[in-house]
Amino acid sequence: MRALMNLAIEPALKLYEVSTMVVIDPSCKAVQRVLKVMAETPMGAISIVRDRYPRSRAHQVVSCRMLDGVAPA
Numbered sequence: 001m002r003a004l005m006n007l008a009i010e011p012a013l014k015l016y017e018v019s020t021m022v023v024i025d026p027s028c029k030a031v032q033r034v035l036k037v038m039a040e041t042p043m044g045a046i047s048i049v050r051d052r053y054p055r056s057r058a059h060q061v062v063s064c065r066m067l068d069g070v071a072p073a
Helices: 042-052
Strands: 014-023 030-039 057-066
Touching: 014 042, 030 042, 042 057
Parallel strands: none
Antiparallel strands: 014 030, 014 057
């Protein structure tokens, strides 16, 4: 599994799926993507997506699940 993660923003405790519009070229064409993001909170997951894709728009958390081997808080 490939997932975005940025420990400088948040620890990777849960796996989120974040739906976003990503601008792919200078002519403003965009594609809808669902990205897997490892973070602690939904806002942290969106922050990680924004950090990786600065020109992304319309962020929405689609799902969340605990990672295997991590005890719930």
